[in-house]
Amino acid sequence: MLPSGGMRKSFTEDNQLVSNEEMLKKSLILLPEEKAFFASKNGKRALPFRLTTHYLKLIQSDPTGALRRMAIPRINELSVLDYETPDPLNEELFEKVPRCIHRYTDRVLVLVTDVCALYCRHCFRRRFTGENKGVLSEAEVRTIRGYIESHPEVRELILSGGDPLMVPDSKLEYILQILGTAGNITVTRISSRVPVVLPSRISRSLVRMLSRQRQVWMVLHINHPAEVSPRFAGTVRMMLESGIPLVSQTVLLKGVNDSVKTLAELFYRLLALGVKPYYLFQGDLAPGTSHLRVPLSRGLELYRELSSNISGLALPGYAVDLPGGGGKVRLGAGSIAEVRGGEYHIQSVDGRFFRYPVEQD
Numbered sequence: 184m185l186p187s188g189g190m191r192k193s194f195t196e197d198n199q200l201v202s203n204e205e206m207l208k209k210s211l212i213l214l215p216e217e218k219a220f221f222a223s224k225n226g227k228r229a230l231p232f233r234l235t236t237h238y239l240k241l242i243q244s245d246p247t248g249a250l251r252r253m254a255i256p257r258i259n260e261l262s263v264l265d266y267e268t269p270d271p272l273n274e275e276l277f278e279k280v281p282r283c284i285h286r287y288t289d290r291v292l293v294l295v296t297d298v299c300a301l302y303c304r305h306c307f308r309r310r311f312t313g314e315n316k317g318v319l320s321e322a323e324v325r326t327i328r329g330y331i332e333s334h335p336e337v338r339e340l341i342l343s344g345g346d347p348l349m350v351p352d353s354k355l356e357y358i359l360q361i362l363g364t365a366g367n368i369t370v371t372r373i374s375s376r377v378p379v380v381l382p383s384r385i386s387r388s389l390v391r392m393l394s395r396q397r398q399v400w401m402v403l404h405i406n407h408p409a410e411v412s413p414r415f416a417g418t419v420r421m422m423l424e425s426g427i428p429l430v431s432q433t434v435l436l437k438g439v440n441d442s443v444k445t446l447a448e449l450f451y452r453l454l455a456l457g458v459k460p461y462y463l464f465q466g467d468l469a470p471g472t473s474h475l476r477v478p479l480s481r482g483l484e485l486y487r488e489l490s491s492n493i494s495g496l497a498l499p500g501y502a503v504d505l506p507g508g509g510g511k512v513r514l515g516a517g518s519i520a521e522v523r524g525g526e527y528h529i530q531s532v533d534g535r536f537f538r539y540p541v542e543q544d
């Protein structure tokens with residue numbers, strides 16, 4: 184089940200997969216709301232449960248309980264609000280050929296696999312994730328290559344999923360070679376949570392293979408300072424030394440990272456390792472995620488406070504993917520309010536308004 188290729192040599196007890204209640208109970212005392220999820224028949228129809236022994240250890244040494252909220256399902260996950268939908272970003276509308284989402288002009292996003300090492304309870308792509316579709320077939324890879332070649336405006340390839348780093352090295356290399364060089368692609372971005380949840384997967388040979396391709400950027404999905412483990416830091420160092428630039432994306436989550444202190448700590452830890460915080464995402468309206476979602480008003484308040492406190496290098500953009508296919512929008516700390524009396528009135532991070540002249544071109 185684990186991807187091969189560089190895995191066996193670094194095989195440690197940290198890379199076992201825990202995928203049922205019995206295995207979990209050997210390491211943790213379950214909370215009533217977690218037990219209730221496992222006891223429910225409907226739990227079987229939800230996003231599968233799975234985490235790694237590495238992450239289990241992080242949970243055991245996290246007194247805040249933040250990490251277990253992201254990894255262990257609770258009964259609340261079975262309450263679906265009427266405005267929550269399986270495809271909250273309307274991605275299916277932009278799926279131009281199977282597994283290839285082309286929503287923004289110059290970049291395409293490819294759903295490489297639906298498998299992850301750990302299934303995040305806040306996952307917004309649960310219409311696809313954990314559905315046993317497996318890795319992209321060679322025929323699908325060729326179809327996507329054809330699509331990219333007939334769209335010369337596409338310059339960037341984004342590998343997503345699921346988690347692309349769950350794919351065995353040789354298959355991933357094949358995908359990178361065929362798609363990463365198609366048409367006018369000059370850069371590939373790989374979005375992954377594997378360095379955080381299954382760091383032993385990031386072997387020297389995997390990193391070497393990635394660094395041999397046309398420029399690869401890695402986007403790390405990381406949500407809490409306690410996820411910045413020594414093993415994670417080791418994978419970050421290895422990737423940076425091999426010339427793979429790293430940025431991060433974080434989902435704003437209730438009871439996990441919804442405080443200025445926690446977010447600032449996470450972003451500074453990342454910055455100290457050489458990872459630029461790129462996005463902080465408002466929670467998407469995916470089914471059963473309301474117990475993890477922070478209200479937008481609170482998100483804006485947190486972001487405003489964060490922006491006036493931390494270094495611009497440590498500050499990611501705060502973005503919401505608009506429901507119904509509106510796409511990503513960055514929500515600023517300040518914004519242009521209006522033009523009045525021949526001047527812009529712009530709000531600063533502390534909420535006051537300042538004027539800026541309207542000039543002629």
Ligand SMILES: *Cc1c(COP(=O)(O)O)cnc(C)c1O
Nearest residue numbers: 284285286287290291292341511
């Ligand atoms: C988020 C996303 C991208 C990347 O957007 P950036 O703002 O460049 O990070 C591309 N395609 C899809 C479908 C996305 O959801």
Ligand code: SF4
Nearest residue numbers: 299302303306345376
């Ligand atoms: S790693 Fe990404 S795709 Fe996989 S479960 Fe987490 S959020 Fe979903």
